[in-house]
Amino acid sequence: MNQTAYTTYIEESNFFVEVYLDPFNKRIRVDDYRGNIQFVLKRVEELVQDQHAEKLIVKGRSNDFMILMENGLQPEAVVDRFFLGSDAFFFSKFYSQDRKKNDHWITEDGMIHSIYQLDPTMEKNFPPKEYELKKADENCAAELSTLYRQVFQVYPTPLHDPEYVKKTMEDGTIYYVYFHQGKIVSAASAEINFFYKNAELTDCATISEHRKYGLMKMILQELEGELKKRGIFCSYSIARSLSFGMNAVLFQLGYSYRGRLMNNCYIYDKLENMNMWVKNLATC
Template identity: 80%
Template sequence: MNQTASTIYLEEESYYLEVYLDPFNKRIRVDDYRGNTHLLLDKAEELVHHHHAEKLIIKVRSEDFIAFFEKGLQPEAVVDRYFLGSDAYFFSKFYTPDRKQNEQWITEDGLIQSIYHLDTSVEKMYPPKEYELKKADESCAAQLSALYKQVFEIYPTPLHDPEYVKKTMQEGTIYYVFFHQGKIVSAASAEINTFYKNAELTDCATLTEHRKYGLMKIILHELERELKQNGIFCAYSIARSLSFGMNAVLFQLEYSYRGRFMNNCYIYDKLENMNMWVKNLATC
């Protein structure tokens, strides 16, 4: 199977499906649907078997919760107000025994518990004046790719390729970065769904030697500010479940924990669980 991810649209007499084929992560994700839930799930599973995927994820509307639950799928996470103000439940199904097993789950439960004991009244940090915050454009693509390559040995999307970074920008993804001595040392992006008015804050990376100044919190706050200006109030982020630092950043920025995806994607150096964090920007 081709390792390049792609989105396909299937429209039949009784249903419509928007499907993200993700061969690198051996999964298929249904991002949108309409119509007969039984028939569209049958089609989604047909695609799973055809493409030899190990995991299926479906973003389910709250009114269809029981329909997917009784078909044997499991709710792993929820994003408040995802569908133009209505909640989305992320249901999953696994197709191999290995994909359904994970030895880190209890450890990650403890990490979440410890994060909820953190002090949220942390004073705002200001990095030294040699750090410059900017909104990235296509001229930054090569440097962004270099940053992601340095921070992540493996990444679930091809951000190591500058052309892919440019493509995401052309499709509406916003990047903010910190420069230090002319080099990008920290970055994050907001991948915007203009139809449903939500955004995923993602691609968070800071070089190790620059992590003591709270750069990521500042970048995420700037992304939130721009999202609000564009009338987008549903923000969510998916963080590595083993990363205390990134989960702590989101908690201290007043994101709320909304579940965990088991063996969700290949990131950092292996297949990992990912935590869902959600924030209503309209209340802040």
């Protein structure tokens, strides 16, 4: 099977749906829809069978909450103000017993509890002067790919391919990076939905020996500043549930925990749960 993920648009007489087909992660995600939600779900479940997907994700609207529940989907997370100020509920349905099982859930619950005991006030970090923060351009694509290969054995999108990185930049994704001695050692991006005015802070990676200086916090703050300049105030991030450090960074940056996506994607070295964190940039 072709492992390349892609978006497809289906329009029929009584509905429209935007679907992200993701064979590598064995999932299908409904990113947008209009019209008759029952027909949308029927058509999407046909795609699930065709693609042999193990998980369906639907970014649902609040007025469809009960209909989604009635059709066997369960809410896993919420993003405040995702749809031009209205909340998005991430509903899921599983199609294999193994995909629904998880051994880390209780541990991850404990981690969230521990993170909420941290001091939420954040000291301003100033890394040593050898570190230089810059906005990345297409000339950085190859080195960004090298960084992601170095940090992640497995990643849910093909960031190991410089051409894919360039394509994301062309589509409006913003990357900020830290250079150390001329090499990129830390990076993150803001993937912007220009229509609904939201952005996902994602692709966060720092080489292990450079993690003690709080580089990621500085990069994410810089990305937030870029988003605010563009009038985008709904910012969210999906972090590996087993990564205490990344979840703690988001908490200390003022993000609020909004749920967990079970067995959501292949990242780092296996299929993992992912925590949802959300921030209203208009309040800061």
